[in-house]
Amino acid sequence: MRTIFWEDCIKMIDQTLLPETFKILEIRSVDELIEAIKRLAIRGAPALEAAGGYGVVLATREKKFEDFEEFKDYVKERANQLANARPTAVNLGVGVERVLKKVFEASSIEEARKKALEEAEKIAEEDIIRNKLMGGFGAKLIEDGDSILTICNTGSLATVEWGTALGVIKSAKLEGKNVRVFACETRPLNQGSRLTTWELLRDGIDVILITDSMAGIVMQKEMVDKVIVGADRIVRDGFFNKIGTYTLAVLAKEHGIPFFVAAPLTTFDWEKKMEDVVIEERSADELKYCHVKCRSCIIAPENVKVYNPAFDPTPFKYVTALITEKGVIFPPYEREVPKILKLRK
Amino acid sequence: MRTIFWEDCIKMIDQTLLPETFKILEIRSVDELIEAIKRLAIRGAPALEAAGGYGVVLATREKKFEDFEEFKDYVKERANQLANARPTAVNLGVGVERVLKKVFEASSIEEARKKALEEAEKIAEEDIIRNKLMGGFGAKLIEDGDSILTICNTGSLATVEWGTALGVIKSAKLEGKNVRVFACETRPLNQGSRLTTWELLRDGIDVILITDSMAGIVMQKEMVDKVIVGADRIVRDGFFNKIGTYTLAVLAKEHGIPFFVAAPLTTFDWEKKMEDVVIEERSADELKYCHVKCRSCIIAPENVKVYNPAFDPTPFKYVTALITEKGVIFPPYEREVPKILKLRK
Numbered sequence A, B: 001m002r003t004i005f006w007e008d009c010i011k012m013i014d015q016t017l018l019p020e021t022f023k024i025l026e027i028r029s030v031d032e033l034i035e036a037i038k039r040l041a042i043r044g045a046p047a048l049e050a051a052g053g054y055g056v057v058l059a060t061r062e063k064k065f066e067d068f069e070e071f072k073d074y075v076k077e078r079a080n081q082l083a084n085a086r087p088t089a090v091n092l093g094v095g096v097e098r099v100l101k102k103v104f105e106a107s108s109i110e111e112a113r114k115k116a117l118e119e120a121e122k123i124a125e126e127d128i129i130r131n132k133l134m135g136g137f138g139a140k141l142i143e144d145g146d147s148i149l150t151i152c153n154t155g156s157l158a159t160v161e162w163g164t165a166l167g168v169i170k171s172a173k174l175e176g177k178n179v180r181v182f183a184c185e186t187r188p189l190n191q192g193s194r195l196t197t198w199e200l201l202r203d204g205i206d207v208i209l210i211t212d213s214m215a216g217i218v219m220q221k222e223m224v225d226k227v228i229v230g231a232d233r234i235v236r237d238g239f240f241n242k243i244g245t246y247t248l249a250v251l252a253k254e255h256g257i258p259f260f261v262a263a264p265l266t267t268f269d270w271e272k273k274m275e276d277v278v279i280e281e282r283s284a285d286e287l288k289y290c291h292v293k294c295r296s297c298i299i300a301p302e303n304v305k306v307y308n309p310a311f312d313p314t315p316f317k318y319v320t321a322l323i324t325e326k327g328v329i330f331p332p333y334e335r336e337v338p339k340i341l342k343l344r345k
Helices: A030-038 A045-061 A068-083 A091-105 A109-139 A165-174 A191-202 A212-220 A245-255 A333-341 B030-038 B045-061 B068-083 B091-105 B109-139 B165-174 B191-202 B212-220 B245-255 B333-341
Strands: A004-006 A010-013 A024-027 A146-150 A179-184 A206-210 A226-229 A233-235 A238-242 A259-262 A311-315 A321-324 A327-329 B004-006 B010-013 B024-027 B146-150 B179-184 B206-210 B226-229 B233-235 B238-242 B259-262 B311-315 B321-324 B327-329
Touching (some): A010 A045, A030 A045, A030 A068, A068 A091, A091 A109, A109 A259, A109 A321, A109 A327, A146 A165, A165 A226, A165 A259, A212 A245, A226 A245, B024 B030, B068 B109, B109 B327, B165 B179, B179 B191, B212 B245, B226 B245, B327 B333
Parallel strands (some): A146 A226, A259 A321, B146 B179, B146 B226, B259 B321
Antiparallel strands (some): A010 A024, A233 A238, B004 B010, B233 B238
8 A cells, every 4th residue: 555656746645534534635735745744644754754755846846937046945945844844753854855955966947856756756665665675574573473562553654655563564464474463542643543453454464452551451461472663763872753652662671572663774863862852742632632633522621731742762771673674683772773874875 | 529429319420521511410220320330420439439329229219119028139139230330349349238238237118218328428428538538648648849640530530529549639739738740641531631630620730631651751751750549449469440550550660750559448359369350341432432422533443353451450569558548558568458457447
């Protein structure tokens, strides 16, 4: 299932409407794309990388220009706005930068438009390929009969096509291993209950939905063999992922359950530490109403204070291994990660 | 705020309508009461104890009888049905048993009805008094400026009037200590976001709403000084409370944060161990729809499998102290709890 692609405009699945409605959005301007990213119609670090790339393509095409310098100034400004649509994941900016670079290497508007689209398509293709590679490496860690707990959505819907953490699970299934997935609902926006369960049911993989707060009991009752999660950003001393991931990591450690992070090398930001990263805080409304599209359903008093960070940092001491498209990385990460990062183009 | 009382019938706050609507239900039959308990219009172990008591009063009055033996058979049968409305908390059955005993000690229908009501009122009064005592003992553990994390609702709405874990927080506040509460929303039925925040705002206590999955990050960031929770049943090797409590206990241990359980002595079931207790599994619908009253708002595929235990067991090794109406109990519980239980008349 392809989540995002180019067909004279950006076409992508509107993830806010799932599981009820499967609808392909047509995005024709950078403003529309920023709005779609902010309301999480598209989300997931690798999918955002592709969106960032295609977004710069939109920037090259949404307005008529005669002057190449004016054109480049415009595209750069729009690219900047796009890159800042969400602050925590590094990938959106990576996609934007790659395509913007091609625009600036070109010598005419026409060439820039052509090169931009080629680069954006390349980003999307690369994501598909590296997810499959990651899946292959990760699948070796999965045993037949494993029950795997995960959070958020890290499947097709979070990437261009295959998935990161869910990609590993799908690859294990393809290899003939029987797996069962515990999907944490992933409050407050329910990407687990709305997207992951939908996707796994579609793929014929056994899935059981639980609340985030049930992760403890299922581990205590030895119903979970492994935890696999994605990552929005991996830094020198830990990684950032969907809020609740850190809690799962602490629980996994307490129960002696292996805890894996599956993410492409573009997710690594090895110059930074956890303390350097700004954690996006989202609207209080996400905890006051059932979910974004249904404000009529009130679940908290209007005037209550809310703390709503979208991600949390998990120090590396909780991480058994990192699964990437260049192989599985075991500790010590300080020594092992740079070796793999050198393989990055 | 009195949550449940007798006025020719049982009157109680319909907790499923909060925080939007404050409505007093009038319950005139055991069937209505069982239905109200099952749909959680009233919940919380101590409130259920009072409900159990008043429910037997209803059983003595909902039908005309000539024969005392027939009357007693009828009341006993109804009492049995009532006691089984929810399986995990011990308190509902305790309330039922206490009033039923008075019915069987009586020598006429009229006397039984009178004695039943007296005993039910006594149960309610005792709950108010012991909550205040518990609050006083517990408040000594709270320091000025403490941030306290809690789950579910353990305040007025969970008891007859004052509260257990929230009662401790209220008592600390009454003693002039400034406290701040992190209320976990408590999926899937959001007792934290719907009830605890509503009650604390009403009482003028500083409260911040978080998702259950944010308990990790607020502890990691040292925003939490103590965890206080209630209990539905305390057995020889641990205690049962709202699903998610065990996760909080593991997190508190990992971060060196004291973890307290506030519960009346009626909650103790010292003959049993954790493995002896049946954990209530509730409807999958609770995770598929926004919340019970709003089935139109779909948050998971119709056909997804769900695991939905309402409670989880937490072994005593995670518990810093037990707060009761007879004092605070520190480990070793095996030795210390029986000393306190002897004070139970």
